[in-house]
Amino acid sequence: MKHVSKRLMMGAAFLAMAAFVPAAFAATPNDQLVIGTSLAQVLSLDPQQGTEVKTQEILANVYDRLVAFDPETSELFGELAESWDVDDTGITFHLRDAQFASGNPVTAADAVFSLVRLFKLDQSAAAGLKSFGFNADNAESLITAVDDKTVRINFADKVIPEALLYRLANGVGSVVDSVEVLKHVANNDYGNEWLRTNTAGSGPFVLNRWSPNEIVLLQRNDNFWGEAPAMTRVMFRHVPESQAARLMMERGDIDIANALTAPDVRYFEAQEGFAIDQAKTGGFYALAMNAGREPLNDPKVREIIAQYGIDYAGIAQTIVGPYGRVRNVPAPEDWEFAIPNPDWSFRPEEAKAMLAEAGYPNGFSLTIKTIAQPPRVDMATAIQANLAEIGIKVNVVQGNGADIVAQHRARDFDLLIPQTSAADPTALGALDNFTNNPDNSAEANNAGNFVWRSDWDIPELNALRVAANSELDATKRGEMVKQLQEDFIASSPAVFPMFERFEPVVVNARVEGYDAHPWGLTRLEGVTKGDAN
Structure with missing residues (x-):
């Protein structure tokens, strides 16, 4: 044993x-x-x-x-x-x-x-x-x-x-x-x-x-x-x-540090007497959008922000570093049944034109909330700068865990940066945080559910998730898991991954x-x- x-x-x-x-x-x-x-x-x-x-x-x-x-x-x-x-x-x-x-x-x-x-x-x-x-x-x-x-x-x-x-x-x-x-x-x-x-x-x-x-x-x-x-x-x-x-x-x-910024983790790569242990969590740094508030209740607006409004590659290089890698599909890229990443990239001119077509030629204002902890604070600031380029003014609000988590659970936010872990170390387990919402009503008060917190009603995605979790044939389940990822990407999600999340830890030798x-x-x-x- x-x-x-x-x-x-x-x-x-x-x-x-x-x-x-x-x-x-x-x-x-x-x-x-x-x-x-x-x-x-x-x-x-x-x-x-x-x-x-x-x-x-x-x-x-x-x-x-x-x-x-x-x-x-x-x-x-x-x-x-x-x-x-x-x-x-x-x-x-x-x-x-x-x-x-x-x-x-x-x-x-x-x-x-x-x-x-x-x-x-x-x-x-x-x-x-x-x-x-x-x-x-x-x-x-x-x-x-x-x-x-x-x-x-x-x-x-x-x-x-x-x-x-x-x-x-x-x-x-x-x-x-x-x-x-x-x-x-x-x-x-x-x-x-x-x-x-x-x-x-x-x-x-x-x-x-x-x-x-x-x-x-x-x-x-x-x-x-x-x-x-x-x-x-x-x-x-x-x-x-x-x-x-x-x-x-x-x-x-x-003896150990596990809340360093990416530059400080990198600093120890060249220092004798230290090792860097990096845990691949199977989870993600995500962007939650409150689909119960205008204009984020408009799937087109969510699509513009997610697919055209964020410089994922730039943020990964300058901020995320050892904390993760770009990933917009809610299943780690090297796990069985994971599908390739979509082409979501920073295209500000296209985004501005699409916002005008959606009825927002002058943009609008939002608040993004985050726990005051690396690397999420710097992510929020970078997203603020990206969205400013497409005409969306964003105010960054930092807080402690108690405040931000409580506001997330209460649906009290416009944008918010949570982090997830896989429910189990499989692609289906990783998908759970992004496709699980059996009852979106306020009365359900399902505050433990990330999708519910974003007020995003997804009966079809949830039904496919339930079916996949009930399928005992691994091959059939794998095809359902792939379909679940594809349907998620196509759904203008209100909560989606930005970066696969790693946990770098610096350890004294x-x-x-x-x-x-x-x-x-x-x-x-x-x-x-x-x-x-």
Whole structure:
């Protein structure tokens, strides 16, 4: 059986470093790992709620899931599940002997509680599994404990079993200590208020401290079922300024940096003592247009902006760099069944003429919203300049994760730059964020759904997506996936990819065994550190 992939960590002795860059070189201790990152989007540590990328790396080291997958091969393997059996109606999981950080044993009841809790909370985190037919009403009947060490998940609909396993491998599939969580339930919240700032997992580390937009400090879990981590502590430091993070990497104040601008990542390509790990996420940097607002409710206007109004090649070269590559089809170009990219390029004169034909000879004004985080801020500024050339005046509004994500979910935007991850590491999984919208009504309040957030009603695309997810014949499914991409491109999409998204991570050469996960679920128990030079 395969063990969990390699990871990093760091320490409590560094709490005093959290607010400033030290004035002298101070190599981090060998048994502690410091990660310089942006914590702006870490809004909740409840694993059935917090879905942002930076949140995932924290939660992946505090919690275990039934299954996980290797970041290099995408091969599924067991975490809490030692094995599983698939039949025509569902999947049966057989659990290993493990205990939570509290000392409570991990049981099938905990796994059932966690997954049912996901649907009962019914927040955006549940969207991926809800698309497979699970919901708050049927979860308790479909997800059951056969005995203390056996979990049964019956299929809600006709689904591809591997796809369901990949969904369970996401952070929302984390298993929480039900005995501990139930002590903290208030007003029928399933323990959400408490789990937002506390942890109750069985992973290699436990939460010691979280100060929003400052630090997250983890310490080794002595009750961990696997091999004891080499790191006694892991610290995630909020270092939103790329130049400050670059300086701290050079001085040895942090071991890993994963929120650098493209130029600062490139800087380390020529520096000895550092390596660059680049995770291909299967997701995208996208442009969301609010189809519920004029003039973006006009498919012709959306087509002009997407196909003629943005200099993708120029932005990729000057801004995106190691963070991605141009891609307007919502399936990574080198994945099976992906179709070639369309000829979308910056043609301002054609765009201006087409806007005049569409009834906007004098253009119009829009606002573009983005989280204040590289490379999205610079993307927004570049798009602002591009659209100005075709007569569209754009105001850029930056904000923190809490504000921008909330506005996106509330349909409170004109243009917005979100980022996506693949629901599973297949072309169909990557398409999910762009073709999934079973009910576009405001009453549906499907805020976990990117297409719904853009108020883009796509019954035909959604029906084809559902059919593809139900097709067990791989060849037939592949043809449906190709058709889905072609139909998407032809539909004047209201939310579309601009760049396939990579996650570049600069790693000090002292760190061994770090393997960046495409979904941010980078486990750290296998990470070690050598002596500083």
